[in-house]
Amino acid sequence: xxxxxxxxxxxxxxxxxxxxxxxxxxxxxxxxxxxxxxxxxxxxxxxxxxxxxxxxxxxxxxxxxxxxxxxxxxxxxxxxxxxxxxxxxxxxxxxxxxxxxxxxxxxxxxxxxxxxxxxxxxxxxxxxxxxxxxxxxxxxxxxxxxxxxxxxxxxxxxxxxxxxxxxxxxxxxxxxxxxxxxxxxxxxxxxxxxxxxxxxxxxxxxxxxxxxxxxxxxxxxxxxxxxxxxxxxxxxxxxxxxxxxxxxxxxxxxxxxxxxxxxxxxxxxxxxxxxxxxxxxxxxxxxxxxxxxxxxxxxxxxxxxxxxxxxxxxxxxxxxxxxxxxxxxxxxxxxxxxxxxxxxxxxxxxxxxxxxxxxxxxxxxxxxxxxxxxxxxxxxxxxxxxxxxxxxxxxxxxxxxxxxxxxxxxxxxxxxxxxxxxxxxxxxxxxxxxxxxxxxxxxxxxxxxxxxxxxxxxxxxxxxxxxxxxxxxxxxxxxxxxxxxxxxxxxxxxxxxxxxxxxxxxxxxxxxxxxxxxxxxxxxxxxxxxxxxxxxxxxxxxxxxxxxxxxxxxxxxxxxxxxxxxxxxxxxxxxxxxxxxxxxxxxxxxxxxxxxxxxxxxxxxxxxxxxxxxxxxxxxxxxxxxxxxxxxxxxxxxxxxxxxxxxxxxxxxxxxxxxxxxxxxxxxxxxxxxxxxxxxxxxxxxxxxxxxxxxxxxxxxxxxxxxxxxxxxxxxxxxxxxxxxxxxxxxxxxxxxxxxxxxxxxxxxxxxxxxxxxxxxxxxxxxxxxxxxxxxxxxxxxxxxxxxxxxxxxxxxxxxxxxxxxxxxxxxxxxxxxxxxxxxxxx
Numbered sequence: 001x002x003x004x005x006x007x008x009x010x011x012x013x014x015x016x017x018x019x020x021x022x023x024x025x026x027x028x029x030x031x032x033x034x035x036x037x038x039x040x041x042x043x044x045x046x047x048x049x050x051x052x053x054x055x056x057x058x059x060x061x062x063x064x065x066x067x068x069x070x071x072x073x074x075x076x077x078x079x080x081x082x083x084x085x086x087x088x089x090x091x092x093x094x095x096x097x098x099x100x101x102x103x104x105x106x107x108x109x110x111x112x113x114x115x116x117x118x119x120x121x122x123x124x125x126x127x128x129x130x131x132x133x134x135x136x137x138x139x140x141x142x143x144x145x146x147x148x149x150x151x152x153x154x155x156x157x158x159x160x161x162x163x164x165x166x167x168x169x170x171x172x173x174x175x176x177x178x179x180x181x182x183x184x185x186x187x188x189x190x191x192x193x194x195x196x197x198x199x200x201x202x203x204x205x206x207x208x209x210x211x212x213x214x215x216x217x218x219x220x221x222x223x224x225x226x227x228x229x230x231x232x233x234x235x236x237x238x239x240x241x242x243x244x245x246x247x248x249x250x251x252x253x254x255x256x257x258x259x260x261x262x263x264x265x266x267x268x269x270x271x272x273x274x275x276x277x278x279x280x281x282x283x284x285x286x287x288x289x290x291x292x293x294x295x296x297x298x299x300x301x302x303x304x305x306x307x308x309x310x311x312x313x314x315x316x317x318x319x320x321x322x323x324x325x326x327x328x329x330x331x332x333x334x335x336x337x338x339x340x341x342x343x344x345x346x347x348x349x350x351x352x353x354x355x356x357x358x359x360x361x362x363x364x365x366x367x368x369x370x371x372x373x374x375x376x377x378x379x380x381x382x383x384x385x386x387x388x389x390x391x392x393x394x395x396x397x398x399x400x401x402x403x404x405x406x407x408x409x410x411x412x413x414x415x416x417x418x419x420x421x422x423x424x425x426x427x428x429x430x431x432x433x434x435x436x437x438x439x440x441x442x443x444x445x446x447x448x449x450x451x452x453x454x455x456x457x458x459x460x461x462x463x464x465x466x467x468x469x470x471x472x473x474x475x476x477x478x479x480x481x482x483x484x485x486x487x488x489x490x491x492x493x494x495x496x497x498x499x500x501x502x503x504x505x506x507x508x509x510x511x512x513x514x515x516x517x518x519x520x521x522x523x524x525x526x527x528x529x530x531x532x533x534x535x536x537x538x539x540x541x542x543x544x545x546x547x548x549x550x551x552x553x554x555x556x557x558x559x560x561x562x563x564x565x566x567x568x569x570x571x572x573x574x575x576x577x578x579x580x581x582x583x584x585x586x587x588x589x590x591x592x593x594x595x596x597x598x599x600x601x602x603x604x605x606x607x608x609x610x611x612x613x614x615x616x617x618x619x620x621x622x623x624x625x626x627x628x629x630x631x632x633x634x635x636x637x638x639x640x641x642x643x644x645x646x647x648x649x650x651x652x653x654x655x656x657x658x659x660x661x662x663x664x665x666x667x668x669x670x671x672x673x674x675x676x677x678x679x680x681x682x683x684x685x686x687x688x689x690x691x692x693x694x695x696x697x698x699x700x701x702x703x704x705x706x707x708x709x710x711x712x713x714x715x716x717x718x719x720x721x722x723x724x725x726x727x728x729x730x731x732x733x734x735x736x737x738x739x740x741x742x743x744x745x746x747x748x749x750x751x752x753x754x755x756x757x758x759x760x761x762x763x764x765x766x767x768x769x770x771x772x773x774x775x776x777x778x779x780x781x782x783x784x785x786x787x788x789x790x791x792x793x794x795x796x797x798x799x800x801x802x803x804x805x806x807x808x809x810x811x812x813x814x815x816x817x818x819x820x821x822x823x824x825x826x827x
Contacts, residue, residue, distance in 0.1 A: 031081035037112030047073025223519030277324035495529030635738035
């Protein structure tokens with residue numbers, strides 16, 4: 001009861017505050033007049049709360065102001081100019097009511113009697129089926145996720161959304177992979193915004209699911225999109241251009257100290273639309289880790305095996321605050337200008353307590369050490385962008401767009417690790433300072449053909465990335481005491497990367513149901529940098545061509561009803577500067593990461609053949625066969641640092657780096673099926689099965705191959721009006737890595753949503769990983785190193801959330817898996 005009282009009290013205050021927001025608009029009017037009244041139900045005379053009241057100018061029906069009724073059904077609009085008005089009162093499931101009245105100098109105040117709204121009725125003579133957008137819409141080459149309809153992401157972030165996307169996997173660290181590749185191009189509203197998969201900029205786990213309208217996943221995108229990565233993920237945020245104030249406010253509470261408030265507001269008036277958003281979280285997570293490994297050590301004369309274990313329990317406290325300020329203004333002659341500024345602050349503290357053992361194989365002696373790792377990360381990010389759009393009313397489809405912006409990042413990452421119980425003092429402190437500046441600009445032009453059956457698109461883009469940073473490593477002396485600077489592992493670095501690109505595509509609808517699209521993109525990469533005062537300079541420059549093509553055949557009467565499509569694209573995996581930076585960054589005393597200055601870019605040829613079928617009764621089925629042929633494949637490699645192992649007194653020290661391992665090929669099959677079984681039960685299922693080959697030329701080991709797969713099943717129930725329930729389960733099989741394998745994992749999620757106050761609010765409950773089975777287990781097996789890694793993040797969390805919809809905003813309708821319709825042209 002105490003918890004419910006504590007939770008409900010701020011919600012009552014929040015509801016009253018948000019109810020008053022539309023009424024605050026009246027102060028913007030200039031005049032002495034006012035109008036008030038009451039809305040009631042015609043059937044029983046009960047007041048109608050949260051109904052919308054619009055005041056229109058009688059002369060031209062333009063909107064003057066709006067109001068919303070209170071709990072007692074009353075409304076009031078003040079500061080009105082004198083004149084004639086049209087009042088329109090409307091509420092969900094009721095017929096609207098109109099009244100015409102005049103406000104004069106002799107009668108500036110008008111009190112309307114109870115306005116009765118009759119319930120809307122439904123003609124039952126025939127049944128009309130209206131197809132709603134599915135949670136997951138499949139288009140050949142593109143998967144569209146309607147986030148509002150997916151309850152499994154309620155209270156979560158973009159990571160939770162992507163966990164439910166076919167072809168996409170998200171591991172325990174939040175890294176997103178598409179068909180086995182973690183190198184992706186991630187966009188926000190079709191534009192680069194500094195957000196990348198593990199790269200600089202706000203992470204995906206900092207983008208609330210409540211602010212996302214859709215997510216598009218393109219596995220074989222056209223030449224219009226960046227060639228980098230296995231595909232493109234485009235996160236589309238919510239937008240509202242309805243008059244007045246619109247948006248939503250939400251508060252999500254999670255078990256064991258997790259809080260996530262958010263507010264999204266938009267104000268459209270005349271030619272301007274203002275946007276204001278805030279997202280915050282204050283969340284604590286627990287972790288458990290375990291590793292055991294046997295290492296073969298040799299110095300050329302003797303050989304020994306060392307067995308080590310490491311057990312840890314950790315606590316992460318994440319706090320961040322993000323603001324989003326934006327303005328969209330309609331300029332003359334069909335032009336639009338948009339400006340946005342997004343500051344972001346993050347503070348993450350982490351404590352990890354460890355028990356470490358080491359034992360020479362065949363020897364009875366065991367050395368036990370106890371360690372504690374402390375991290376205190378502070379990050380400041382400032383994003384800004386400007387967008388311009390020009391259309392031509394006389395030439396439908398012709399469009400010119402331009403986008404420019406920048407991302408500034410300032411991060412401080414101090415980490416300390418202390419070990420006790422060994423023969424000598426051990427541990428380190430490592431203070432990192434990271435600064436990055438990203439600037440980008442892009443211009444695109446679309447020109448349709450005169451007959452409306454084709455279009456030509458072209459564009460240019462320029463992006464620069466400048467990184468500077470420093471690391472100061474301190475280690476204890478042999479005699480103990482204070483930590484002293486380790487000059488060998490302390491350094492300053494600087495990198496600059498310039499990436500110009502240009503593209504052209506042409507799309508044409510042919511006869512007999514055929515259509516085709518072809519394009520060519522060129523991208524150049526100029527990288528220069530290195531570590532100061534050391535012989536560790538990096539300089540690379542290369543220019544590449546990336547063709548793409550798509551051919552589709554409509555086999556049904558309607559577009560998208562029965563379609564067959566083939567597509568091809570050449571793709572690039574461009575190494576980031578951290579993968580090439582030849583410096584040691586310690587994760588703990590036994591493990592560090594080091595970039596490879598000789599790392600080459602990875603190129604691949606991707607082909608797909610897909611078939612989409614929409615059946616009667618709202619069922620849909622999509623099947624896709626794909627193949628990817630990769631050259632100079634980049635893989636994560638772990639080896640033993642023999643010198644550090646013999647001198648650091650902490651057991652086996654391993655180095656994690658990146659290398660080009662040769663050619664890898666993968667062949668796969670994906671399927672997605674959606675079917676309404678009854679009026680109250682709908683199911684959707686997706687799965688993939690792929691055969692992966694890994695050549696390990698650089699590792700001097702034999703080539704390996706294996707069959708892997710994923711599966712997901714979602715059940716959506718509507719027990720009664722306004723209540724939605726979703727039960728989702730997923731599983732992923734064993735996956736090959738360059739030196740071993742990642743073991744199977746899976747989970748079960750449960751979510752409920754109850755709409756309240758005539759769909760003005762929603763109460764949600766989501767329990768992620770109900771059975772607490774999501775865990776990351778990895779095995780490495782080489783002649784020198786055999787390792788078993790276990791990482792259990794706190795994945796079972798219960799989230800209780802309350803959302804209040806402001807103005808014309810409404811919650812998503814009930815979860816449906818109807819047909820996806822015609823859709824696009826495969827990305």
